Every structure is written in structure tokens, then in C-alpha cells.
Amino acid sequence: MSATAAAAACLTLDGVTVAYDGRPALDNVSLSVPHGAQVAIVGPNGAGKSTLFKALVGLLPVRSGTVMLRDRPPGKNGETIAYVPQREEIDWSFPVTVHDVVMMGRYGRLGWFRRPGAADREVVARCLDELGIAELEKRAIGELSGGQQQRVFLARALAQEPHVLLLDEPFTGVDVGAREALLAVLARLREHGITVLVSTHDMETAAKRFELVALLRGRLIAYGAPASVFTPEHLSEAFGGHALFLGGMVVIDECCPGHVGDGEEHRHSHEPHGPDFHAPDPLGHDEHAAPR
């Protein structure tokens, strides 16, 4: 691959507007993600992070604007963009093994009647290995820890052999160890040239571990390197009164259920509410710090 092709845009959004339940949830978003880049999508609850992902994979219709994947509209079969859902969206009591779930990533490439073949099993084995969960393949998904469950769904997404990988709130509800393990996996994906978009509430991880950050609040407020995005102006625009500026630090005081700040692992369940599926939790306060 030539240098110009490697630097070329993998995913391009031009004036994308998405409505959710009849209300506009994302307005006129334009951004271009270079091939193999890793982008953190941040913003307050209901900013449209999940809406953006759902529009990209065709779960929500794009009202206007265009999405281009390698200069072409994304394929209908979902083979090119893979999506790892939030853990609340999965039925963990369903009787499927780790191997079954990862194999589902191959179904898009199989016809309605075709059964998975040797080549599919090979891809599944490779993806299980990649994420270090090969020895778990016969376990039911409900028997796994939160971090292991996340890796299963990441393996399933990789089994789709995607160009673009979307991770919806992967740092929510997992402990520090699982977060570091995930970041290590993302670093390996970079070598495979897979473009990654990660939505997160974790501003610190976004600022320190991603080369590109997109700040959303119903529209794109800022996009670029973390230092150029996390400015007082942009943050007050995104978070309004929730952004506090204390000598050299920006503190975002916002309720975000599902975020675990103390490294403890526990599950949250909440009603779908608004485009981001996040109900405000009147008791849960979180502080995110980002360097200025």
C-alpha cells in the first residue's frame, strides 16, 4: 500500500443528520477518519454518541448527508463495519457458548442455507486466540466475568473481518485491569489496520490514550488531537454548567450511570431513554478530568 493510500480517509461523514424517535439527535456531522486511526467519541449523556454508531451500522436511517467507507457507501451486509454493543443490550442468560457467539460474526458471509465451514472455524479460532479467550470457547457466556464477556463480543466483531470497528461504551462497567487489557487489544488492532471508533464517558482515557477525539453534543463541537479538542471553550460548549475550570484542570461534573470510577465492577441496568440510552441517575456523580 502506498503512503498516500495509507493516509487516505477510511470513513468519511459529510453533513450527516440522524433523527431518533422523530427528534433530531445528530445534526450536520462532518468528519473524516484516516485509515487505521483510533478515535474516541466523547460528549455528555444524550449527545448522540450511540446514535452516531447506530446510524453508521444502518440501525437508524441517515436523514441527510452521506457516509462513505473507502469512498463507497457502506455495504448492506454489515461485513465492513462491525459494532460491539453496550453490555446492557445483551441477553446474558441465553444458552450460547463463547464459540457460538463468535461464529455469529461469520453469519453475514454465509448464505441463508449454508452452514459454517472449516474456513469459518479457522477465523473464529484465530479471533479467540487474538483476544486470549480460546480456552473459554465451550463456556456459556453467562458464566464469564465482565471483562471476558467484552472480549467475546470483540472477538465476534473481529470475526466479521471489518474495516471499521465501533465500540459502544467499552470502558463502562469494567475494572481497571479489563480497561488496560482492552487498550492493549486496540493497540494490536492498529497493526492490523482496522479503524476504530470508541464512544466513552471516560474523558481521561480519551485524552491520554487516543490520537483523535470527537466531541459531540447533538452536533460535532470539535474534532482532532486531544489537546486541540479539550479546550475550555469546547468543553463549556459541550457540557455547559457541568464543566468546572480549576487551575490547570477541567472537571466535568455530570451524572453518568454505568461509569465506574473506583475500579469496582458492578452491573447497572437502566431504561432506554433518549438517543444514548442513558437515564440520568440523580445520585451518581462522576468527575472526569482532562488536562488543559
Next chain:
Amino acid sequence: MIAWLTDPFTLQFMQRALLASLIVGVLCSVIGAFVVLRAMAFLGDALAHAILPGVAIAYLVGANLLLGALVAAIVVAVGIGVFSRRGGVKEDTAIGILFAAALALGVLLMSTVRSYATDLTHILFGNVLGVSTGDLWLTGILAVIVLTVLLLFFKEFQLASFDPVLAHMLGKRPETLRFAMLILLALTIVVGLQTVGVGLVAAMLVTPAATAYLLTRRLASMMAVSAVVGAFSSVAGLYASYYMDVASGAAVVLIATALFLLAYVFAPRRGLFARRALSRA
């Protein structure tokens, strides 16, 4: 012992009863896996009752009662699918509305008939001992159709039940699959009418599959175990009915329930004891 086992089936009508029981036991139990996993127990119950107007109309015009039931079940299944489509009412609301309407229509039509025929009570409460050769053929053909469709599209039904979002992304049409599942369910309920009757069909759709759920960790094995539990309950129920002179449909359901209770207490991973031990560890 051998004679005890073979004795009942020297009679022709008992042979037919055995075959019909096995077909229904296996079929209800296999499709029951999806009923249990997709929390459609209420739907099965509703569909079973919703066939009432179809049976009444068929009776009034002198048509085949099973055919009437089949048409009614499919009409109601499609109606539920249409009303609960994206943007409509919730599925359980749609079920509630159609269930009540169909039941009312059935009662209304039946009240126009002065005398209840035994045919009509049989189709409502089941009479496995009265299965004719024609009924057996219809039951067998419908069962083969349903099981073949489930087998051919197993991976699609599994995906759509577990993760409709991924199914949609992969172009597997979860909405179409849901319609298909409703129609298969309607066919299964009609098949079950003859043997266990309307009231007990819902139990056969749920109980063996729930038992299998407690014992397995994969959908395919859950369906296989469910089929075995369903077949065993059906045959054992028939023996109970022969030797103890009790209603066969009720015996089948109670045996299935007893097996469920055993699994609930003793299942290796999900049973009461296993969970107790786990929480103590």
C-alpha cells in the same frame, strides 16, 4: 415387564395415539425452546385460545375443524406481528387485544350452537385416543414442515433470538424471521390440539423447554434435550392414562411438570442445589 410395556399398543387406536403423542411431544418441545428464550409463553397461551373462533366457524359450516383452527391461528399470529411492528403497540399489548377479541368471537359463535358436539369438546380439551388416521397424517405433515424450517434456518433463528441487532446488521431480516416464528408456532399449536388440547398445549410449549434450559448451555442441545423430555412425557402420560384410567393430556403435562421440578432442584449448574453451593462458595 415387556408385556406391561407392549400391552397397550396391541390396540390400533393406541398405536395411533402413541404416534400422535410422540409427534406433538417432540414438536412442541423443540419450538418451545424459542418460546422460552424469547419470553413468548404468553403468546403461546394466547394463540392456543385464539383458535376458538376458527374451530367454531369450521364447525358451523361443516368444514374440517383442524383446518379452521389452523387458519385462525395464522390470522392471529400475523395480526400480532402487524400490530406490534416497529412504531405500533408493544407485543404483549397486541397479544392481549387479539387474544381477547378472538376468544370473545369464539364464545359468541359457539353460543349460536345449541348442542355441543363431542368433536368440538375434543378439539378444545384434546382426545389422543380418538385420533383418526387422517388426523395423524395431517399432524405428521405439519410437524415435518415445522421441524424442517426450524432446522434449515437454525442459525438465523438463533441469531435473531439472541441478538436481533446483529441479525439486522448482517442482513438477516429479524422482522421476517419473527413472522415466520409466529406462523410456525401457530402450526405447532394446531398440531397439539388433537392430543393434549388447547388448554394444555401452552404447557407443552413451555415446560419441557424450560427443563432443558436448566440442563444445557447451547441452544442446539437445549432443543434436543427438550425434545427428549417432551417425547418421554407424552409416552409416559399415555401409559398413565391406560393403566390408571386418567385423562391423557393432563397426565402428559403433569409428568412434564414433575421433570421440570426435578431439574429445577437437581440441575448441575442452574439447579437449586448447585446455585446454593455456588453462593456459599
